[in-house]
Amino acid sequence: MSWFFGILAAGIAIAWWLQQRRAEPHWRRLTALLDDLAAGRKPESFVFLDGGRFSALTHPLGKLAEEQERLRGQFDREEFNLRTILASMEEGVMVVDAQHVLRLVNPSFVRIFEPKGEPLGQTVLQLLREPEIEAMIAAAFETGAPQSRDVAINGGRRARQLGVHAVPIRDQANGPGVVAIVRDISRLKQLEDVRREFVANVSHELRTPLSIFHGYLENLQDDPGMARADQAEVFAILVRHSRRLNALLEDLLTLARLEARQETLRREVIAPDAFLRAVATDWESQLRKKKLHFTCEVPAGLPPLFGDPLRLGQVLNNLLENAVKYTGPGGEIRLRAAVTGGQFELRVEDTGPGIPPADLAHIFERFYRADKARTREQGGTGLGLSIVKHIVQTHGGTVLAESEYGKGTTIIVRLPLHA
Numbered sequence: 531m532s533w534f535f536g537i538l539a540a541g542i543a544i545a546w547w548l549q550q551r552r553a554e555p556h557w558r559r560l561t562a563l564l565d566d567l568a569a570g571r572k573p574e575s576f577v578f579l580d581g582g583r584f585s586a587l588t589h590p591l592g593k594l595a596e597e598q599e600r601l602r603g604q605f606d607r608e609e610f611n612l613r614t615i616l617a618s619m620e621e622g623v624m625v626v627d628a629q630h631v632l633r634l635v636n637p638s639f640v641r642i643f644e645p646k647g648e649p650l651g652q653t654v655l656q657l658l659r660e661p662e663i664e665a666m667i668a669a670a671f672e673t674g675a676p677q678s679r680d681v682a683i684n685g686g687r688r689a690r691q692l693g694v695h696a697v698p699i700r701d702q703a704n705g706p707g708v709v710a711i712v713r714d715i716s717r718l719k720q721l722e723d724v725r726r727e728f729v730a731n732v733s734h735e736l737r738t739p740l741s742i743f744h745g746y747l748e749n750l751q752d753d754p755g756m757a758r759a760d761q762a763e764v765f766a767i768l769v770r771h772s773r774r775l776n777a778l779l780e781d782l783l784t785l786a787r788l789e790a791r792q793e794t795l796r797r798e799v800i801a802p803d804a805f806l807r808a809v810a811t812d813w814e815s816q817l818r819k820k821k822l823h824f825t826c827e828v829p830a831g832l833p834p835l836f837g838d839p840l841r842l843g844q845v846l847n848n849l850l851e852n853a854v855k856y857t858g859p860g861g862e863i864r865l866r867a868a869v870t871g872g873q874f875e876l877r878v879e880d881t882g883p884g885i886p887p888a889d890l891a892h893i894f895e896r897f898y899r900a901d902k903a904r905t906r907e908q909g910g911t912g913l914g915l916s917i918v919k920h921i922v923q924t925h926g927g928t929v930l931a932e933s934e935y936g937k938g939t940t941i942i943v944r945l946p947l948h949a
Contacts, residue, residue, distance in 0.1 A: 622712035628705050630654045630667055642692070642714055658683075663694055663710070670696040670708045680715065690716045736778070739771040784917055795924060800835040800842070802867050802874070803828045809846045810865060816854055823862040832867060833947055835874055841921045848914040849878040849941050856882035856939075869947070873927070876943040885933040893931055894919040918943075 616623055622639030626632055630653045640649065645657050655664045666677045677696045682689065696710040746764050750756065756764075810826040817824045835842070846865070853863045857880045864879040885893060896916045918941075922929045927945035 620713070624649075624654075624710050624712070625699075625707055626654055626667060626710070627707050628671065630664070632657065633707070639712065642690075642712055666694055666696045667708050667710065670698045671706065674698050690714055691719045692716075736775070739775040739778075742771050743768060778913070782913065795838040795841060797837055798839065800837060800839050802832045802835050803830075805835065805839060805842075806846070806865060806867055806876075809843055809850070812847070813850050813854065817863070820854060820857075821859045822854065822857055823860075825862075825864045827864065827866045829868065832869060833874070835945065836947075837925045837945065842925070845918050845921050845943060846876070846878070848918050849943075852914060852941075853878055853880035853882065853939075856880065858882070870944075872947060873944040874947055876945070877940055879938065879940045881938040884935040884937050884939055885931065886935050890931055890933055894929065915941075 616634075616636035619636060619638055622642045623634070623636045624632055624639050625634040632649050632652055632654065635649045643658060649657055654667055655661070658664075660681065660683055662679065662681045666679055670677045675698070677694075679694055681692045681694050683692060691714075693713040693715045694710060695713075696708050699707050699709055746768055750761070750764060806828050807826055810824065813824070850863070850865070857863060861881040863881075864877070866877040866879070868875050868877075894915045896913055919929050922943055922945070925945055927943060929941065929943050931939060931941050933939040
């Protein structure tokens with residue numbers, strides 16, 4: 531019987547060896563299919579020809595590939611959506627891990643901070659060199675609560691004000707992290723400073739005439755029997771300052787309407803020669819009174835202007851008023867018109883004291899005065915040139931000033947030609 535069992539064992543071994551031999555290519559194919567799936571490649575077919583029990587794997591492997599394809603598509607769509615959102619955001623976004631190493635940034639972050647080199651893989655402090663932002667990230671990790679702060683930075687090409695909001699997150703795969711959203715609020719801070727300065731300037735300008743009113747009215751109240759000559763002098767002072775106060779309020783209202791785009795321009799075709807000479811005629815008496823030499827140069831054949839004659843007249847009147855105010859007796863004022871570089875150009879030139887170079891860039895700002903004491907004494911509101919700038923810009927033009935200190939000033943208004 532032993533020989534029988536020996537033969538049986540040998541037969542079983544031979545059968546097993548033959549089965550393994552037949553199954554070997556199927557095992558190699560199964561291994562190759564799984565390697566393809568693991569690498570993200572979709573095999574052309576999952577069919578096992580004459581594969582026996584391997585044929586039963588065809589359907590499960592196909593379903594596995596379909597599910598993998600679905601998940602890959604979903605991941606690609608989510609990644610695309612995330613990148614699109616991050617790329618379209620004006621705010622800068624950075625994601626840091628528990629070691630404060632940057633794992634993700636968007637294009638706005640790069641634009642705001644202008645980092646040198648690749649941001650990813652560096653720590654917040656290494657990349658930004660801003661201890662305040664590093665302290666915010668650390669506080670978000672330690673407290674588990676959002677952190678918000680305005681931060682002044684001096685890196686990059688210019689100093690800026692940033693609003694930073696850091697929110698802690700918990701990522702199960704990579705541990706805790708922080709998402710920081712950074713917004714450049716430099717312009718908002720600048721506008722806030724302008725608003726505060728404007729309110730302070732208005733308060734100061736209003737306080738002076740009101741204080742004078744209050745003082746002289748108290749004098750009249752305390753001395754009912756004041757001599758007629760003294761009363762006349764007091765009333766003259768009150769009238770002068772009431773006019774100044776009224777002029778200031780009118781300029782403030784005009785400027786507010788222009789800045790709010792509430793002023794509707796009544797555009798029409800304007801003949802430049804007649805228009806400019808009419809404005810010049812209005813100033814003849816004041817020019818003679820101050821003994822100023824005036825010339826109005828309007829070449830023949832100039833194309834027509836297209837704009838609001840009332841507002842453009844206000845521009846020229848403001849410029850001529852300044853020229854008359856600052857030019858001494860015997861000086862010269864010129865009003866010139868020309869077409870230059872495809873634009874209609876108006877120039878008001880005077881031989882006054884000129885503007886210091888440090889002040890020249892600021893003369894169109896509200897309430898800016900190069901000679902503050904002298905301008906206020908002469909009744910200026912400090913808003914005339916600012917109104918000029920806004921009217922010209924509303925017409926689609928530009929205005930600039932040229933001056934040689936001690937020799938005179940030229941204001942140049944350029945307006946688009948009427949097609």
